[in-house]
Amino acid sequence: MFLSFRALLTTSLCSGLSLCILSPSSALADSSDLMSRSTLTGDWGGERQKLADKGITLTGDYSSETISNLHGGIKRGTRYAQQIRVGARFDLSKLLDTPDAGFVQILVNDRRGHSATEDLLGNRLSAQENYGGEYTRLTEFSYQRNLFSADVSAKIGYMVMGTDFGGMPILTNFVSAGFCAHPLTMSSGSGWGNYPTAHWGGELRYDVNDSLTLQTAVFQVNPEHNSLPSEAFSMPSHDSTGAILPLEAIFNNSAFLNGQYKVGWYYDSSDSPKIGSTEKSSNRTGAYVLMDQAIWRDEQDPESVLRLFGQAATSNAATSPMRRWYSVGLVKQKPFASRPHDSISFGYGRAVLNSRTRDVQEAAATSFGESEMIANLDNGEQMIELNYGAQVTPWLLLRPDLQYYIEPGAFSGKKRGNALAVGLQIKATF
Template sequence: MFFSSRALLTSSVCSGLSLLALAPCYAQADSADDLMHRSTLTGNWGGERQKLADQGIKLTGDYNSETFSNLHGGIKHGTRYSQQVRIGAQFDLSKLLDTPNAGRVQITINDRRGHSASEDLVGNRLPVQENYGGMYTRLSEFSYENTLFSPALNAKVGFLPMGNDFGGMPLLTSFVNAGFCAHPLTMSNGSGWTNYPTGHWGGELRYTVSPELTLQTALFQVNPEYNSRSSEAFTMTTKGTTGAIMPLEAIFNNNAYLNGQYKVGWYYDTSNTTKIGSKEKANNRTGAYVLVDQAIWRDEQDPDSVLRAFGQAATSNAATSAMRRWYAVGLVKQKPFASRPHDSIAFAYGRAVFNSRSRDVQEAAASTPEQADMIASLDSGEQLLELNYGAQVTPWLLVRPDVQYIIEPGAFYGKSRGNALVAGVQIKATF
């Protein structure tokens, strides 16, 4: 019933020690900039970092930990910690080859470790920690990007997660639960759609029609089995390909004083997938989504102080997707106090709707009539509330205390579980 403060403190200390261990020793020699005000933990490396950037090589790295305790409901009380370390290199070929419009190469390696609060403590479908999943070291991106024919047409090809550029809302990185951050989960649940850190072979085209309108599409390999194996973490394999997925997305930008961005998308997956509750195969999977990010208030005296509202609605294939629909709304207050220009306060509500065909399968598999009745009485979906405060302690360090309330956490698994209250902290640091 009570928050495990000792476990949280221990995990947070371990997080800090891990972060310091990753910092290059020569960062201490970088006295030209102040630790509390520079943009990255390790600084400019005595000027070497900027020299590399001037030559066309940009090196990046970041750390993200999420430690959560289950205070009430769910399966049991306890605390779980998960972390992600990401390193990347971006090569500007125009600078490196001294050739105009030569494009850019991106390489990203991702490592995840830890344990899941959702799996171990709550027993719910919408992951409490967005950085949990695929807990091993892998190559997440190896891509080449350039313009085609005109600056308005951009192309990217290679090995990367399709969700890096489709179906996301940057505003929702203000949240910790994977239900909000930063794609509707109907996409990856009901098709071959992949989000970070899982890469697939593919290509993207993006055309900027005007400052107000951008159109984009892509074609990506669908490989649900091999691309999730740790043994294939660096092979960029094509084994196990079941089909291809093609998204279409229109992005509308409202560039007014109260600005906003609206995305409308649809996707088609050619994979043959077994229908829920049947031995028959569906010869495709489709889905659609609408995403909205709109400023609804801005301080005229301080334009950085703004209140943004968001909304999401997504649907997936009725024959093959256990998560049939997703709805979410919320608010993010940026610069909540004059003295905290880079902080945020975020609140959101979301509902994931369980496919009625999947519920029928659960009822049919019940061992007793009483169990079947219990399953039938469960809610048709899982609901989520999240509230947090994002404190930008330094330009390179963000600390986000977070509280989540999960309603009907057992709805997707045919289990009767009490509504769960979890609390924890997310720590993000840029190297």
């Protein structure tokens, strides 16, 4: 098993780098140092910067997550999943020579692989944040510009709601979707959409001052068509079930021990089946609080900082299988003086099962013994993650990872042993 795991890790790195090299031929002529430049393919002999000066910024990246289950769960084994993104951002002010003309963003996403959670662990909180929707799709086609002043901006188009709402950048230091980068109560209990599934919508953002930002949006809820591979590039708008409206306040603390806090609420107008009932709920709501706060910083070396994060979220009691989500953790940035861009991350999270879902599971049991077993399960799933992010070059990150799941069968009503998994995340920017 360890031999196959090592082989898969090697395969994941080699396949990812080979995909990254599929770039314009001018990239091969880039004379800058491979280990020090910001992207794998460099400046393409100066052509990349020329395009940026004209207003066209091209981006691309690869990530893979290879997870091996060592103990508990369903069975032992290893699974690999990957994601490739390519995008273009058009600065219309430069292209049209018109002040404050805004930006157009296009992003295409491709995901492939297999799920360690579904095949090996049997838990609810996906061990691989980049697994899901295994096909190529249009993830964003949007237009953004300021309104009236630089403090007010609007964005409209076909895009991912969770890109700008309900997340914290610090949580991208984790591999499991339980942490990275939104509380899963949102998508579990409403029409909230997270990357890479896009919906039609519009956003409005107001930077009140340096410490406070208010933002809201309205997005179409279309769970059936937006996730169909056959409509990956059609930007579907038909058969909508309703609309979702998030409201979010962002508080920024710019002190030496800086931090960011987010408080949010959302309303989904969709009619949804009530758990354990033939009736429908006329709407779904939820709320969340997110925190990222520096609790220690080296005065002689400000890049060496210890950050504390926390999440608390709740969703609709009548319709959401995941009733609440809590997490807390630490991220140490620049853990060693010789490794300025590395990080060590530790997190603990708990997803609480809706009691109505447990009642349905017990009622569906085919024997008294099975019913009693389900009744004795914990009312939620817990997880612990510890990893080390090694920034090998400015464009390459390797993140060895350890995950432990307590009561991995709580959401499926099955008795499963606590699961211990190890893995490796690879991120490359090209």
